[in-house]
Amino acid sequence: MHELSIAHNILEIVQQYVPPNDTRSIKTVRMKVGELSGVVSESLEFCFDAITVGTYLQGAHLDIEPIPLKSECRKCTNTFRVEEYNFRCPSCGSDDLSIIAGRELQVTEIELNDGGDAP
Amino acid sequence: MSVITIERKVLEKNDEIARQNRQLFATHGIFAINIVSSPGAGKTSILERTLEHLRGSIRLAVIEGDVQTDLDARRVARFGVPAVQIVTRGGCHLEANLVRDALASIDLTGVRLLIIENVGNLVCPSNYDLGESMKVVVASTTEGDDKPLKYPTMFRNSSVLIINKIDLLPYVNCSMSTLRSNALQINPSLKVFETSCTTGAGIEEFGRWLVEQASSKR
Numbered sequence: 001m002h003e004l005s006i007a008h009n010i011l012e013i014v015q016q017y018v019p020p021n022d023t024r025s026i027k028t029v030r031m032k033v034g035e036l037s038g039v040v041s042e043s044l045e046f047c048f049d050a051i052t053v054g055t056y057l058q059g060a061h062l063d064i065e066p067i068p069l070k071s072e073c074r075k076c077t078n079t080f081r082v083e084e085y086n087f088r089c090p091s092c093g094s095d096d097l098s099i100i101a102g103r104e105l106q107v108t109e110i111e112l113n114d115g116g117d118a119p
Numbered sequence: 120m121s122v123i124t125i126e127r128k129v130l131e132k133n134d135e136i137a138r139q140n141r142q143l144f145a146t147h148g149i150f151a152i153n154i155v156s157s158p159g160a161g162k163t164s165i166l167e168r169t170l171e172h173l174r175g176s177i178r179l180a181v182i183e184g185d186v187q188t189d190l191d192a193r194r195v196a197r198f199g200v201p202a203v204q205i206v207t208r209g210g211c212h213l214e215a216n217l218v219r220d221a222l223a224s225i226d227l228t229g230v231r232l233l234i235i236e237n238v239g240n241l242v243c244p245s246n247y248d249l250g251e252s253m254k255v256v257v258a259s260t261t262e263g264d265d266k267p268l269k270y271p272t273m274f275r276n277s278s279v280l281i282i283n284k285i286d287l288l289p290y291v292n293c294s295m296s297t298l299r300s301n302a303l304q305i306n307p308s309l310k311v312f313e314t315s316c317t318t319g320a321g322i323e324e325f326g327r328w329l330v331e332q333a334s335s336k337r
Contacts, residue, residue: 010129013131017125037272038243039246085271087275095307096307099275105130106128106129107127111120112121112123
């Protein structure tokens with residue numbers, strides 16, 4: 001259950017932008033979670049909700065954007081979605097690939113309840 | 120409502136400490152491996168057999184990760200190797216700061232090989248870079264041949280696969296060729312060893328490879 005430790009890391013990052021004594025409350029924390037990040041989004045949401053109870057972040061929503069696993073073939077430069085973890089280029093059959101998406105585990109945005117303008 | 124755009128890696132703090140650990144290993148010319156597997160695959164037994172085999176041939180140190188006990192460090196210390204136990208007290212994986220703290224109590228002078236045995240878990244340790252040169256994943260034949268498909272992140276992030284308990288192949292429902300092809304589908308560049316800690320098969324080959332890797336780091 002490393003999602004708990006990951007949720008704590010998210011909290012630490014958020015606090016650097018919106019400290020607990022801030023008058024604005026947080027509506028949403030947005031993040032990207034790659035298919036190959038090893039993180040289960042449902043567990044992460046559960047942990048985030050659990051550790052924010054009773055804090056100034058209580059009620060903030062964790063909005064996770066899942067990022068599909070994508071590779072680029074080093075032989076023929078084809079880029080493609082890796083299905084079923086089959087790391088083989090569907091175009092030329094090579095297994096010499098680099099992962100170009102799907103390892104993400106990052107916080108991207110914090111949305112505030114402050115009456116400011118939405119982007 | 121206003122939005123703050125941040126783009127920050129969640130594990131950036133861990134990654135930064137891992138970078139410092141890696142720098143420390145580079146300074147000392149240390150080859151460091153992070154051994155991962157599910158509980159009971161035989162990490163500690165492989166370590167014991169390997170230490171027995173490497174005795175006197177290379178200066179090494181061991182960091183043991185365990186949820187609750189120091190049993191593994193005691194098993195390893197019998198081979199006259201400096202061993203530090205990290206007890207995670209429920210934590211399901213090692214993090215870079217725990218390794219950094221453990222390193223502080225090891226005299227690294229002359230050490231060529233550092234073996235870090237992670238907590239038995241095929242999910243959580245895959246996220247946490249410890250600063251190691253590479254991850255070594257152990258899959259035992261008693262676990263069946265589908266582990267790589269179930270835990271693709273770990274097999275993709277590892278450089279070496281040890282298939283352990285090969286002496287039990289006649290008794291278990293595990294096809295060696297299926298296990299290999301499943302693993303290589305996820306990660307074609309995996310270097311594969313086949314071992315048995317009961318018969319000692321494959322240990323010499325793995326030990327020799329470790330020494331080669333360690334000497335190329337100098």
